[in-house]
Amino acid sequence: DGGITQSPKYLFRKEGQNVTLSCEQNLNHDAMYWYRQDPGQGLRLIYYSQIVNDFQKGDIAEGYSVSREKKESFPLTVTSAQKNPTAFYLCASSRQGPNEQFFGPGTRLTVL
């Protein structure tokens, strides 16, 4: 089945540790995105990538890093520099241009 997957669904980490969230898609989409969702707030864009080996900062990139070495993969690293990392993280993909975005099931990160 074509789709977008994120793993794990729940993740717990100690404060000060870096953690990497996985996002994989087999939809052959060029563009991929990482969003953060906090209670009572809309989704906010962390990073996006329009093509392999290229990515741009979104609105809240500080404390996060990404890579796009393969078309189907766009992992997000939450570094220890992120002041408040506990949140729900969603990955999405789309074709180029203003197109429908397909979302993964999300990863709920809790930093203890």
Place this chain on the structure above:
Amino acid sequence: KNEVEQSPQNLTAQEGEFITINCSYSVGISALHWLQQHPGGGIVSLFMLSSGKKKHGRLIATINIQEKHSSLHITASHPRDSAVYICAVNKGAQKLVFGQGTRLTINP
């Protein structure tokens, strides 16, 4: 002020009622999206539109570009429609700007 505003923030209705959720935006857009987020967190795209009206089953989405306003309607609402409905706009080619969502609860 948010660039995308939704109303109401919360809506509770009885099964069978006609539901309207509104979205206003303050920026130029190339497209507008309606999304549905289920209690588990997964998000599904319902509509993408740049003009006029679209219908899918009991869901109808309209957009008025001049007034910078869109509505999502649900006819014959059902408890399984209970979810958070999110409006989002394409400011540029790729990036989406999201509203805060409308939490809809349909009681049997």
